[in-house]
Amino acid sequence: MIFDVLTLQASAALVIVVSAVMYLLDTIMLKDGLPGRLWSGAYLAGTFSALCYIAWLLLPDVFVAVAVGNGAFVAATGFIWLGCVAFNGRALRGSAILLGAVVLLVIVSALAAGPAGGDWAGAIPFFLGNALFAVLGAVETRRGAIGRRWSTVGLTIILAIEAVWFVSRTGVFLASGPDSELFRTVFDTRVSALLTITLVIAAVTVTSVLRANESTLRGSPDVRRLSVDANGVLFRESFEATLAIVCGRAELAGEGVCVIGIRIDDLRRVAVAFGPDDAEQIARELRRAVRRYSPTMALVGEADTTGLAVAFTTGPTTDIGRVARALHDSVVSDLSHLSISVVPVVGVGVAVTADHGYDSQALTLRADEAAARAAATGEQSFRIG
Template identity: 65%
Template sequence: MVLDVLSLQMAASLVIVVSAVMYLLDTLMLKDALPGRLWATAFLSGVFSAVAYLVWIAVPGAFIAIALGNGAFVAATAFIWLGSVAFNGRPLRVPVVVTAVALVGVVIAALVEGSRAGDWAGAVPLFLANALFAVLGAIETRRGAIARRWSAAGLTVIMGIEAVWFSLRTVVFLAQGPDSEVFQTYFGTSVSAFLTMALVVAAVVVTSVLRTNESALRGNPETRQLIVDRSGVLLRESFGAVLTILVARADAAGEDLCVIGIRVDDLRRVATAFGPEEAEDMARAFRASVRRHAPTMALVGVTDATGLSVAFSTPPATDHRRLVRVLHERLVDDLSDLGTSVVPVVGIGVALASEDGRDGPTLVDRADAKARHAAMSGEQPFGFAAE
């Protein structure tokens, strides 16, 4: 069975319209956050491009329709990228400017070539822009928060296929022309329609899964996603965000917030001298010991590869020197019990909201700086530690 261009374009348009309607209904019902709204805009752009191309097929002289269709087609890919950028919480100003410039360029290129170029007016800018945004989208789905969602791999594959196909389409178009047998067989309108249908359906499924997770975790712009590793330790950004909230609550309750920084900076030297396995054993024991001996309701967060932070509220009269001395002794005892070739030097530092400021990340940095100094000099907050 051989399908003509109009039939294939109508089939592709139907798939795009149905997918977009379903996605938009979900968007309205979930009261989606910015990533979901941007992805919904991508599907709306796809609908607009499909309608514009149908107008061009039905009325060949209306070449302005193909210019608008080209711009909308590129916008569909660009908004998938923008949604991924928003999902990762990165600034959108520069990506939006890049998108706007590209869209204007694609539309103007088609208008300049006009009716003399026929169906392929502005084809090269269209192909290149789609390839560009597909590459950017594939890269963005492999970084940040979206990369931690297994379903994002599907979106990476979709954008990767689109990038490769449009890049090859550009090369063949320039080298052999749109009427060549190779172009018509592998990169013509019929192949494009089938590819569009497959990719749109796949993109709807993947972005719907991502959008559901994103809405549940970060749908309210006033909320933040907290990330905890397998051992129950908060990652640095999450730890700092929680601290800022706890500082305000402790202040309102007439309490102070204490942040203890703990470091074992000589793990790298241990790895060099005695092997990475021994250093890894020490690192695991260090993390487990900090979690075990920290106050029950304390938060434990990552500072960096060799440092942790512990935060908790305390009454104003708390003896912090005694508290950190006991914690330091227990940590050193646990590391000594490992029976390794050497016991790493543990440095400990204390930062108080009443003395060091009421910003969470600042408190972490100050406690860590004091712990680093203690690890290098041996001068702990409670005095010099016994060797």
């Protein structure tokens, strides 16, 4: 069975429209955060792009539709990247300016070719623009908060495939031209439509999972839901959100904040050498012990999958070194009583607002880095870092 370009383009448009409508309905119902709204923008841009291409296929003289469609297609990929940037809590200003500039360049390059530009007016900027934002998106999905979610592996693969395909498409277009047998077989509009259908379906699935997690944490504008495990340890996003509030209040009150990082870096090696049961037992006991021996009103949460963090406010008489040492010794003591083959090194690191300010993320990062060094070297100084 052979499908013509119009049929495939219409099929791609249908898939994009249905996906966009479903995603937008969820966005409205969930009162979505910034990442979800940006991803919604991606599907809207994709829908608009598909409609532009259909208009051009039906009315070949309307060459403007190709230019606008190309810009919207690049914007769709760019909005996926911006959503990932927002999910990681990074500034969007520079990224948004870059996206706008590239989209404008893509549209102008197609318009400059005029009616004589035909099917491939402004093709090279269009190809490279998509490849650029696909690469940036793939990189962004492997860093920060979004990179710690297993479901983002699918989005990374999707964007990587798009990047490789558009780079390859550019190379073949320049080397052989759009009329070559290789280009028509592997990189023409029909193949692009099929690839778009596949990637859109996969992207909607992944971003829906990510958005659901982000929305659950954020809740409605008036309500924030916090998530804890059975031991009362806050999950990473909940810990970060709560610590940010505590740091803001402490700064206004003129109080200090201390974050103690606790890490066992060789837990994976324990799993390999002595079996996953020992590693799982250590991980469970670590969480219980840290929660048990932390100061009563302290926040206890995840730094990542293998590290924990304890945060509390401090005053002039608070002996932070003594608190850190007591926590370390108590945790090690509990771990040593387990019926396991080996007791891993527990590293502790300390960071305070006097050195790093009231940036909650910086405090957690510095404490975790110090704990990682202590776990790797076995040297526990309990000094503020």
